[in-house]
Amino acid sequence: MAFQYANHVDWHDGEHFMHNALKVPHFDNPTSPFLTPYAARFLPHAPLLALGIVDDAGQPWTTVLGGEAGFVRPLGQLNIGIRTLVVPQFDPVIKTLFGSDDGNGSVPLDTKNRLVAGLAIDLATRSRIKLAGKMVAGALDRAGDEMTDSSKATEAQMVIRVEQSLGNCPKYLNKKQIIPTLPEPALVSDSLPLPPEAINLLARADFFFISTVHGTLRMGNNYRGGPPGFVRVAENDVSATTLVYPEYSGNRLYQSLGNLRTDPKAGIVIPDLESGDVLYVTGTTQILIGKEAAAMLPRSNLAVKVRIVEGRFIRRGLTFRAIPGEPSPYNPPVRFLATERAAPDAQSANKRVIYAKLIKKELLTSSIGRFRFSVSDAEAAGRWQPGQYVALAFEDELGAGYSHMRDDDPSSLNDDLVRTFTVSSSIQGNLPDDEFEITIRNVGKVTNFLFRQNIRAGLEIPLKGIAGTFTIHQPKGEVVPFVAGGIGITPLLAHLPQLVLGRIRLFWAIRANDIGLAIDTFERFPRLGKSTIVYISGGADELETMPRLKEHGAQAFPRRMLPTDIQGLDGLSNIWYVCAGTQTRQAVVSWLSGKEVVYEDFNY
Numbered sequence: 084m085a086f087q088y089a090n091h092v093d094w095h096d097g098e099h100f101m102h103n104a105l106k107v108p109h110f111d112n113p114t115s116p117f118l119t120p121y122a123a124r125f126l127p128h129a130p131l132l133a134l135g136i137v138d139d140a141g142q143p144w145t146t147v148l149g150g151e152a153g154f155v156r157p158l159g160q161l162n163i164g165i166r167t168l169v170v171p172q173f174d175p176v177i178k179t180l181f182g183s184d185d186g187n188g189s190v191p192l193d194t195k196n197r198l199v200a201g202l203a204i205d206l207a208t209r210s211r212i213k214l215a216g217k218m219v220a221g222a223l224d225r226a227g228d229e230m231t232d233s234s235k236a237t238e239a240q241m242v243i244r245v246e247q248s249l250g251n252c253p254k255y256l257n258k259k260q261i262i263p264t265l266p267e268p269a270l271v272s273d274s275l276p277l278p279p280e281a282i283n284l285l286a287r288a289d290f291f292f293i294s295t296v297h298g299t300l301r302m303g304n305n306y307r308g309g310p311p312g313f314v315r316v317a318e319n320d321v322s323a324t325t326l327v328y329p330e331y332s333g334n335r336l337y338q339s340l341g342n343l344r345t346d347p348k349a350g351i352v353i354p355d356l357e358s359g360d361v362l363y364v365t366g367t368t369q370i371l372i373g374k375e376a377a378a379m380l381p382r383s384n385l386a387v388k389v390r391i392v393e394g395r396f397i398r399r400g401l402t403f404r405a406i407p408g409e410p411s412p413y414n415p416p417v418r419f420l421a422t423e424r425a426a427p428d429a430q431s432a433n434k435r436v437i438y439a440k441l442i443k444k445e446l447l448t449s450s451i452g453r454f455r456f457s458v459s460d461a462e463a464a465g466r467w468q469p470g471q472y473v474a475l476a477f478e479d480e481l482g483a484g485y486s487h488m489r490d491d492d493p494s495s496l497n498d499d500l501v502r503t504f505t506v507s508s509s510i511q512g513n514l515p516d517d518e519f520e521i522t523i524r525n526v527g528k529v530t531n532f533l534f535r536q537n538i539r540a541g542l543e544i545p546l547k548g549i550a551g552t553f554t555i556h557q558p559k560g561e562v563v564p565f566v567a568g569g570i571g572i573t574p575l576l577a578h579l580p581q582l583v584l585g586r587i588r589l590f591w592a593i594r595a596n597d598i599g600l601a602i603d604t605f606e607r608f609p610r611l612g613k614s615t616i617v618y619i620s621g622g623a624d625e626l627e628t629m630p631r632l633k634e635h636g637a638q639a640f641p642r643r644m645l646p647t648d649i650q651g652l653d654g655l656s657n658i659w660y661v662c663a664g665t666q667t668r669q670a671v672v673s674w675l676s677g678k679e680v681v682y683e684d685f686n687y
Contacts, residue, residue, distance in 0.1 A: 092116050092247060095297055098341030104372055105385070107335045114213075114338075118245040122203075122212045123157040125250075129203035129212070130154075130261040131403070132165065135294025135304040135350055136199050136218075138179045142365040142393065143350030145294040145304065146176035148239075150263030150403035155203060162219060162244050168402045169239040170268045171223060173395065175350075175363050177239060181223050199243055200294055200304035207260050207408065209253030215302055216246040235268050236402065247301075252334055255308035257289050258408030259356060266359065268400040273393075276319045281362050281396040284355050285326070287311050289410065291353040295342035305339050310414045314353070315380065317420055323390060326351075326364075329376075329418050330385040340387070343368050349389060356405035360398050366391040380418050382499050437464050438543040439475060441536055442518070448599040451570065453507065453522045454533055456544075461517035464546055469510065469577035470553035470683075472503045473519065476545040477529050501547055502529045505573040505683075511580040522600075524570045553662070553683045557582050561656040564588045566649065566671050568663025569597055572604060574683060575662070579608050588655060589615040592644045592667065595622030598632065605635035612636035618644040646674040 092114040094102070102109070131149040138144055146169075149155070154167040171177045180197070201214040221241035272278040290308035297303075307328060317325040330340065343349060347369065353362040369388045371379055376386040443455035458464050467473065477500040508520035525534045536542050555578045557563050563586060565575050572591060579587075589611065593601060598619065605612040612635030619629060620643050632639040649659075649671070661671050661682040672680050 095301065095341060095345065097297060097344035098337055100344050101337035101340045101370075102335075105335070105337070107337070113336070114247050114249045116247055118157060118161065118163065118214075119248050119250075121250060122214070122245075122248040125205075125210065125212050126155045126157055126163060126203050128152050129205050129210075131204050131206070132167075133202040133204065133292035133294075133304050133306070133352065134176055134199060135201070135292075135302060136176050136179055136197055137296060137302070138175065138365075141348070143294045143296055143302075143348055144175040144179065144363060144365050145292050145350040145352040146174050146363070147292055147352055147354055147361075148402070150261060152205075158242065162242050163214070165239070165241040165243070167239060168236040168266070169223070170235060170266055170397070170400055170402075171237050171239075172235060173268050173270055173397045173400055175365075175395065177223075180218065180221065180241075181239070198296065198299070198302040200302040201243070202292060202304045202306060204256075204306060205261075206256055206258055206405070209256040209258065209411075211251045211253075211256070211306060213249040213251060213303065213305060214243070214245050214247070215304075216244045218242075219244050236266055251305070253411075254333060254413045255290075255331060255411045256306065257308055257410045257414070259405035260408060261356075261403050261405050263402060264359065264404050266400055266402050269398045271396045271398050273395040275324045275391060275394060276321065277316075277324055277362070277391075277394055278396055280360065280398070281394070282316060282319060284353060284360055284362055284396075285312075285314050285316055287355065287357075288314055288353050289414075291351050293339060294350040295339050296346050296348065297342045298345065301342070303338050303342050308411060308414070310410065310417050312417045313414075315418075315420045315423070317379075317388065317422070324394070326389045326391065327380055327420060328387055328389075329380055329383045330387060331413070331415065340370055340385075343370055343387070351389065354401055356401070356403070356407075358399065359401040359404055360396070361400045362394065362396050364389070364391045364394040366393070379421060381421055382418050382501055384499070437546045439473070439519075439546045441533070441538065441542040441544070444533075444536065444538055446534075447522070447603050448597055450525045451522065451597060451600050452525070452534060453520055453603075455508075455514075455518060455520045457515075458517045458519070458546060459543075465549055466510070466516065467506050467519060467549045468554070469581070470505070470555065470574045471549055471551035472505045473521070473549050474501055474503045474547035476501045476547050477532065480542075480544070481528060481532060500529065503550075505551070505553075505577070506549075507573040507576045509577050509580040522570065522573050522576065551683075553681070554578075555582065555660055556658070557586060558656065560586075562586045562588055562654055564590065564649070564652075564655045564659045566590045566592075566644075566659065566661045566663065568592050568667040569594065570600070571662035571664070571683075572600070573662070575660075576604065579611065584608065584610040584614055587611065587614045588652075590618070590644065590649055591615060592618045592620070592663070595619050595641075598628050601637070602628070602631055602635070605632070605637065609635065616640070616648070618642060618648070644671075650674055 133147045135145045169177045204211040219242040289311045314328045350365045371386040376383040380386045438459040439456040445453045504521040507522040615637040617639045658679045
C-alpha cells in the first residue's frame with residue numbers, strides 16, 4: 084500500500100512572533116502532518132515516551148511512560164499503540180484519561196477525542212521524535228501476570244491517531260541507559276509550596292519534559308536538558324512557587340515557545356532516574372527575551388519563568404531507572420538567578436552602551452598580564468569596590484553567528500562571550516576614577532583575544548556590569564590569613580592599599596613560571612613580602628629566580644602547599660580568606676576544619 088501524504092504544516096501566530104522577536108530568517112515548518120516512515124521505524128526502539136494532555140480544568144500535564152523498547156509501536160499508517168505499566172493513582176495524565184481505577188479489571192478510556200502530544204526518546208542514542216494527535220481508544224487492566232498489588236502498577240493500553248511528527252536533534256540530551264523496574268509509589272505532597280524532597284530533585288535534575296498547547300487544534304511535547312541544576316527555583320513559599328530555566332541555542336523552530344506565546348499554560352514532569360521519584364507540575368509561563376532574561380537569569384538571552392499552580396511529588400513513582408552516561412557536550416555551565424549571584428547590568432537602566440576601552444597592557448609572565456581600561460561613562464557604570472568583578476561582553480568581537488550544531492566546539496553554541504574578571508586595581512591607587520585594571524591568565528578564547536591586542540587598535544568592549552561581594556575585613560589587632568592559588572591573588576591586590584600589611588599572612592601557591600607575578604606584586608607592595616610564604620611547583624629552570632622572592636622578604640619553598648602549612652598556626656584570625664581554583668579551594672577548605680572560611684574560586 085502506498086504511503087498517504089498530506090499537506091504541510093504552517094507556522095502559527097505564536098511561532099511567527101518568536102521568529103520575528105529572535106530575528107530568525109523565514110523557512111518552512113519541517114513538521115510532517117502524519118506519522119513519517121522514519122518515526123514509525125524509530126518508535127519500537129524507544130524505551131521512553133513522554134505524554135502530554137490537557138485536563139478538564141484546561142491545565143496541561145505531562146507524564147513519562149515506558150522502561151524498555153517495544154512498548155510503543157506503529158499501527159498502520161495513522162495510529163500508534165502503547166502498552167505499558169502506569170500508576171493511575173498518582174499520575175495526573177493517566178488519571179485524567181481513565182478516571183479512577185477500582186482495581187476490578189478493565190477501565191475504559193474517557194473518550195473525549197482529547198488532544199495529546201508525545202515525545203518518543205532514546206537517551207542512550209540521543210534520538211527523539213515529536214508526535215501530536217488525538218486519543219482514539221484505551222483501557223486499564225490490573226489482571227496482567229507481571230503486576231503485583233504491592234507495586235500499585237496497572238497495565239495501560241492506548242491508541243493515538245498521529246497527526247504530526249517531527250524528528251529532533253540530539254543537542255542537550257544527556258545519555259542514559261534505561262532499565263525497567265516496578266514502581267512503589269507513595270504520595271509525598273500534592274500541594275504547594277513544593278516539599279524539600281522536590282526541591283532537592285530539581286537541584287539534581289538534568290532534564291525534563293514539557294507539554295504546551297495552541298488553541299484547541301495543536302499540542303506539543305518536548306525535552307529540555309542541561310547540566311544538573313539548570314532549572315532554578317526562584318521562589319517556593321506560601322505566596323508563590325516559581326521555576327526558571329534557560330532556553331539554549333537550538334534549531335530555532337521555537338514551537339514550544341510559540342505555543343506558550345499564544346497560551347502560557349504548560350505541564351512539566353521532572354523524573355529522577357536514580358531514585359525513581361517524580362515531580363509533576365502545571366502552571367503559567369512567562370517568556371523572557373533579551374534584557375528581561377538577563378535580569379532574571381544573567382548571561383541568558385532567552386528564558387522561561389513558570390509559576391506553578393498545582394504540583395505533586397511521588398516517591399518511587401517511575402516504572403524505570405537509568406544508568407547514567409556522558410552528559411551532552413553542548414551543555415553550558417549552570418546559570419544562576421540574579422538573586423543567587425548578583426550581577427547588575429550596567430546597561431539595563433541606560434539606553435547608551437557603556438564601553439571599557441583597553442588603554443594599557445603589561446605582560447608579567449608568558450601567560451599572565453595586567454590590562455587597564457577606561458570607562459566611557461563612569462557615573463552610569465558605578466564605582467567598583469575592592470573584591471568586585473567587571474563583566475565584559477565580547478560577542479561583537481568574537482561571535483561567530485548562529486550555528487545549530489558545532490561538534491568541533493560544542494560549548495561555543497551557548498557561549499554568550501560575557502566574561503567576569505576581578506578588578507585588581509584599588510580605589511585608593513593612582514588611577515583616575517574612570518579607569519580600572521584586571522590581572523588575568525591566558526586560558527581561553529577571550530583572554531587569548533586580549534593578549535593579542537595592540538593598544539593602538541583602541542579596542543572597546545561593552546561593560547555589562549560590576550558586581551561581587553568578596554570583601555576582606557581586618558579587625559583591629561588581628562592578623563588576617565589569605566590563601567591564594569596563582570591568579571587568585573587578584574582580589575587581595577585590590578584590598579592591599581587599605582590593609583595593614585604587617586597584619587596579613589599570605590599563603591600563595593604558584594607555578595614556577597608564575598614567579599614573575601609574585602615579583603611584580605612585591606615590587607608594587609614592598610612590605611607584603613615579609614608577610615608572605617610562597618609555595619612553588621614545577622619548572623626547574625624557573626626556580627632559579629626563587630632567590631628574588633627572598634630578596635623581598637618572602638619565604639619560598641619549591642613544593643606544593645601541604646595541610647600542615649596552614650593548620651595549627653597561632654596568632655591568626657579565625658576567619659580565613661581563600662581565592663583559588665575549585666580543586667585547590669576544596670582542599671584548603673577541608674584542611675581548615677573548624678575555621679570560618681570566606682572564599683571565591685574560578686574554573687581554571
